[in-house]
Amino acid sequence: MVSNAFRACRVVQRLLRGTRHGTSPHGTEGHDAPHRDLRPRTPSYRTEHLLATALDYPTGPERPPRIGITTYLEPATWGIWNREAAILPRVYLDAIAAAGGTPILLPPVGTDPSVLGLLDGLVIAGGCDVDPGSYGATPHPETADTRPGRDHHETVLIREALDRELPLLAVCRGLQMLNVALGGTLHQHLPDVVAHEAHRPQPAVFGAVEVKTEPGTLTARILGERATGSCYHHQALDVVAPDLRVTARAGDGTVEAAEVAGHDFALGVQWHPEETLDDLRLFTALIDASRRSTA
Secondary structure (H helix, E strand, C coil): CCCCHHHHHHHHHHHHHHHHHCCCCCCCCCCCCCCCCCCCCCCHHHHHHHHHHHCCCCCHHHHCCCEEEECEEEEEEECCCEEEEECCHHHHHHHHHCCCEEEEECCCCCHHHHHHHHEEEEECCCCCCCHHHHHHHHHHHCCCCCCHHHHHHHHHHHHHHHHHHCEEECCHHHHHHHHHHHCCECCCCCCCHCCCCCCCCCCEECCCEEEECCCCCCCHHHHEEEEEEEEECEEECCCCCCCEEEEEECEEEEEEEEEEECCEEEEEEEECHHHHCCHHHHHHHHHHHHHHHHH
């Protein structure tokens, strides 16, 4: 009996033979053909179908949406090892899976925007402070642990996702990156603006924030007039990018959600919806939008 893995290997061999000779998996161009396109190819639907058939996986609308999610690149410890690793809190993965999607990690190494052609949606995860140099500011004394490489990685993916009309959910730092990628700026230390520490009450302790949404927005359709979430941040949106519309604020005026104008699903929130697994409305909405985009 021929195993699924063996069949998949045969399919991959066929695809690689085509690539080496300048042929797409669904084309007939020979290796001597002039002006070959040697750019990396995004696998076609037929390529995906061949692989999925070999592995007996569902394809098209039958399969769960594939949701890419950006990761940290940080020193980490597991077992006897202490090394730099691509890491992400599991709650993000649980939220995507519970909402009906398949999470796929996108670490800030080897950035390739064409990988979004394999995905149905994108989550920009939370994390460290955004480098103020990316929006032309000098560092505040409280700005720390910036990761310019991750900033670049996420900027590339955000812009590609918007170009492709790929459903996008940006979380906490992700909302800040969405704003900066589109030309906005940040408050580097929110307590200087709101005169309290409630958005980051103490190290490694989430606060709670109540937000009021703007009527008629995607945010309001998903969450209603008001919502409560877990928050942990000391930076926030300052100058809002021209293409962003503010769709929710906290009682102290902090921007808590924003949407990209002209896109069906490109939404960022300043709180952490993955920390509340009994309220998956934002992740469910992302999965539903991802299914519609591939229908």
